[in-house]
Amino acid sequence: MSIHDLVADDQPENFSFSAENEDKIVKIIAKYPEGRQASAVMPLLDLAQRQHDNWIPMKAIELIAERLGMAKIRVLEVASFYTMYNLKPVGKYFLQLCGTTPCMLRGSDDVTRCIKDKLGISSGEMTSDGKFSLLEVECLGACVNAPIIQVNDDFYEDLDYDSTETLIDALSKDAPPPIGSVKMRSGSQAETGPTSLEKMAAKSQKKKSEKTAGTAAEQGRS
Numbered sequence: 001m002s003i004h005d006l007v008a009d010d011q012p013e014n015f016s017f018s019a020e021n022e023d024k025i026v027k028i029i030a031k032y033p034e035g036r037q038a039s040a041v042m043p044l045l046d047l048a049q050r051q052h053d054n055w056i057p058m059k060a061i062e063l064i065a066e067r068l069g070m071a072k073i074r075v076l077e078v079a080s081f082y083t084m085y086n087l088k089p090v091g092k093y094f095l096q097l098c099g100t101t102p103c104m105l106r107g108s109d110d111v112t113r114c115i116k117d118k119l120g121i122s123s124g125e126m127t128s129d130g131k132f133s134l135l136e137v138e139c140l141g142a143c144v145n146a147p148i149i150q151v152n153d154d155f156y157e158d159l160d161y162d163s164t165e166t167l168i169d170a171l172s173k174d175a176p177p178p179i180g181s182v183k184m185r186s187g188s189q190a191e192t193g194p195t196s197l198e199k200m201a202a203k204s205q206k207k208k209s210e211k212t213a214g215t216a217a218e219q220g221r222s
């Protein structure tokens with residue numbers, strides 16, 4: 001794979017961190033001992049991505065390398081290794097679909113099929129209106145509620161074809177549904193209800209239902 005496959009063709013001429021992020025950078029770098037500042041590379045890449053519409057331009061890679069005393073290629077190696085960093089523009093709703101074994105066994109192929117049917121995109125593609133992009137990724141660390149889609153920073157869990165369709169319809173209207181299990185499971189509790197620590201589980205479920213009702217009422221008013 002060449003560098004041109006890896007990064008966006010259309011690159012901004014400049015990049016600088018906002019004043020707010022500069023303050024954060026000072027605090028982040030101070031966490032590491034003298035001579036180990038390169039360890040701050042991941043949080044700095046994350047700041048750059050959040051500041052720059054969810055993708056990292058080459059000018060930001062260069063700036064981070066300079067700031068941390070690293071070779072540019074080393075920063076690029078980190079940014080291109082982890083799927084959490086985007087080196088090309090992504091959609092407003094960046095869907096990261098887990099296709100690793102537990103999610104696959106629980107139906108991630110149906111989720112992929114629904115996204116293809118609804119949006120006409122496959123992994124690595126973006127809709128023509130820039131609203132959605134899709135990337136198939138490895139385990140997102142929430143296998144107990146498989147299959148999972150991460151939408152920007154949020155997880156939607158226990159998906160199937162129909163619930164993925166509902167999720168996409170809601171996102172299309174810029175009305176993201178409550179995050180977590182679409183089956184309203186509390187955490188990764190059994191579908192049949194709590195089997196231990198029942199009082200604590202009931203309290204947590206009540207809280208979640210109240211929050212969901214509040215969000216629904218808020219969306220109804222807007």
Ligand code: FES
Pocket residue numbers: 098099100101102103104138139140141142143146147148
């Ligand atoms: S396998 Fe999909 S979250 Fe772990």
